Amino acid sequence: MSVNYGILPSLIGFNLRRTQVRIFQAFAETVGRFDITPGQFGVLEIINSNPGFNQSELGAAMGVDRSTVVAVIDRLEGRGLVVRAPSRRDRRSYALRLSDTGKDLLAKLQPLVLEHDRLAGQNLDDSEVKKLIGYLQKLQGT
Amino acid sequence: MSVNYGILPSLIGFNLRRTQVRIFQAFAETVGRFDITPGQFGVLEIINSNPGFNQSELGAAMGVDRSTVVAVIDRLEGRGLVVRAPSRRDRRSYALRLSDTGKDLLAKLQPLVLEHDRLAGQNLDDSEVKKLIGYLQKLQGT
């Protein structure tokens, strides 16, 4: 069955979306064995790289509202991966950190994720991947 | 506040996701005035370019399950933009098409979307945008 996509294939946004969906599906098939979504991996990585962040800071880093962070951390805390430790300097907030289980899992995930991402980019050579990431960061304003 | 993103910035998937979120936010601020999401614009564009498609064909074109299509079309039909016409050759299915209102709206949206996408890519010159889209299509396997 042949499909006419109209102006969609000429749009950056459409191609970005399609590519991202495809890569997330591949992520689910590989890293997903550990019941971790791309977003959850990102949260673990950010908490691990910024121990002591509170939920608002984490939300700002991820670009989501702090109310959204609650459920995300609820899930990860419920699985024993993240700890809400009381913050010393501000009794309203928590200092987030990975549990030992969380650290172990992240250490296992990192090489898997790197391998997944390498596979996702296998249709491009190294210099093309670099240029692609450079373009994407320019689009982000970075 | 400075954030350490660990290995995330080296990943194609992470950069893809971030860029896409940013572009969708810009879409919401411009095209969103018409209460249309990027996905809904895609549906209108595909139906317009393939009049007579049934819901299963539309789902296949979009890469989603046919059960997902039901709610999408319910919304657009409820707003008078899409028509579920009885199909002649198969009484189980509908021949989808845009209503006159839908066609008028799409005609208004197309230049807006093209302008939005042009703005989204303003940090890149034309040849870079072409290369970017080429890379993305390679990643999709196209």
Add this chain to the structure above:
DNA sequence: TATTGTTATACTCTATAACTATA
């Protein structure tokens, strides 16, 4: 038997508004 649209159900991700405890 297989396919089309549908429904029931469930889960993720997201946001806004209002609440409480604290600053």
Add this chain to the structure above:
DNA sequence: TATAGTTATAGAGTATAACAATA
């Protein structure tokens, strides 16, 4: 008064499984 976390609520988007009608 402002901020941090939370809750209630809502909506989009997604899927699986089962069903009736039709092929």
